[in-house]
Amino acid sequence: MKPTVHDIAAAAGVSLATVDRVLNRRSGVREVTRERVESVIRDLGYVRDVAAANLAKRRVYPLVFIIPDSASSFMRRINREVREAASRAAIERTDISWIEVPAFEVAPLVRTLQRLAEERPAGVALVAVDAPEVRDAVDKLVARGIPVVTLVSDLPGSKRNHYAGIDNLAAGRTAAHLLGRFLQPRTLEEGQSIAVLAGSMLVRDHRERLEGFRSLLASDFPSLEVLPVLEGRDDPAQVHQILLELFQRRADIAGLYSVGAGNRGLIRALKEQRGAALRAVIAHELTEHTRDALLDGTIDVILNQDAGHEVRSAIRVLKARADELAVIDAQERIRLDIFIKENLP
Amino acid sequence: MKPTVHDIAAAAGVSLATVDRVLNRRSGVREVTRERVESVIRDLGYVRDVAAANLAKRRVYPLVFIIPDSASSFMRRINREVREAASRAAIERTDISWIEVPAFEVAPLVRTLQRLAEERPAGVALVAVDAPEVRDAVDKLVARGIPVVTLVSDLPGSKRNHYAGIDNLAAGRTAAHLLGRFLQPRTLEEGQSIAVLAGSMLVRDHRERLEGFRSLLASDFPSLEVLPVLEGRDDPAQVHQILLELFQRRADIAGLYSVGAGNRGLIRALKEQRGAALRAVIAHELTEHTRDALLDGTIDVILNQDAGHEVRSAIRVLKARADELAVIDAQERIRLDIFIKENLP
């Protein structure tokens, strides 16, 4: 039978309260007593029953998600996943709420973080904007003992406890590798160029994807020429416009990598007028639109991060921190999914 | 404040015991009383606190995994994941044990299932062998109210409650699509053939992968010739031997798809003597060997199923059934991972 606090109390010759104090590292126990109790805990191989502990604590964990009000399918998806998690949360003694802030803006995000530092929730998850002010605000939260997880977009150099998102450098390299492989056999025959489309170079994940993409192409497929990056601001209409112009300007585009959002515009442009030389298109995030485009051959590969997994992972990590529990690392690593027509979920 | 059994009891004018009987559909309650209590439960929007319930029940769920004693890296990995889950399980009121049975054999598996029908654990997970006797044994377990999950290899036509594994038809199609894309540009120039290597055609997952592979290649890349399947019995030495022979016999092999295990033999053969025309190799399961092969370019693509995810998913599903709880479908769907050099975890 698994040992309980009672067993420890009996074996150590102390009361339940003292055992509890030792267990929870609370003060008010003489050093000798503490050591005695701790050795009994070790000897008996005691592991705390977290469910019972939480029941007794009657503690619910208020977790707050800060998400951009972006209209992109992906962010809407994140939003939906948070809502769904919230509706499921009651069962698990967590109280999940969310705050929407203007996308890509520093000031409102910082204000929100500062407010949360006062409210002291049990944990905060945010889609980070990469700015020093945000970093400071995050660090302050952590300093106050509030665990912070970055979601989708990381905040390097900050003290955030965890990042629930993909490796964007690897994403770019993956796109480059596949594009290179798809196009390579013709490389020797004729000049081929590759177009790259981003939302904005101000966003960290886009920058990183591009960096990975360029460096791998340069090293492994040097004959492929990468055209200057086009910025579509993740807006379908702009993306559409830009691409049509591009296709009219250049006839030698063999590959296209879209690192950002606004995929509806991309798909529309490809369907209306597609360069004859274009033989491989890679974009990010599986949505109903990109899914259809994959199925009808408009897009060849979708690189994806599982929004549901990211949100659930952020919650698990925050809860584990609040409970001082360990997490299963493998379970919390967000995969870079490669989807083609045939392995769609 | 969330309503509790006390609130229900008070509102319905009955005792806790009666509420509990209604909640757990136990007998000994007059129909009118039951209805009254049930309507109160609905009105208050009561949701049972499973943690508290389990605490009171002092119930632990004995779950049994039946896994083949195969020496393949993948099965060893499954084995390890089960052990790890078992060591973690105590915290979660589950008691996980496992039984090893000879791989691919029907009789021992059936005997084990029959024994479990007597022992009545709270749930059973098995790597199924596709035979009518196994199906019957599984159906009997389910009929006795013991939830059953198939792991890695499914048992179609049986009453198993859930399958924790990938879609093997889709896996084959995915391999075909990628191989086709990697080779396609040359298709017109010269004859190319594709070699396929399997463990045994008696195993369902291998058969399905092959079927998906062949059908997609036939429809989308008809100019690629698929050679007769080679059977290596998932044994590195045999696989090695067979491949060396093949490479000596044919010089026109442009692509290779290995649906089974024995990847060490595959890798060794490729390194020793590789057909000059061979430009794309796809195999299954990410292990330390295939990982290295991916990195050094010996293998181009690895299709993978996440063993840890499969095991954890099986446990979640079995527990949820025992607790009469719902599962998050998206969380339990096992993805077909595509790994290339660049997106390795």
Added chain:
DNA sequence: CTGTTAGCGCTTTCAC
């Protein structure tokens, strides 16, 4: 510093 006691929300005897 340490112990006693009363729960958390639910289940389970055992009476009535």
Added chain:
DNA sequence: GTGAAAGCGCTAACAG
């Protein structure tokens, strides 16, 4: 049929 009371493993006042 129904209810009262004890208790699961842990925590949190409140005494001492």
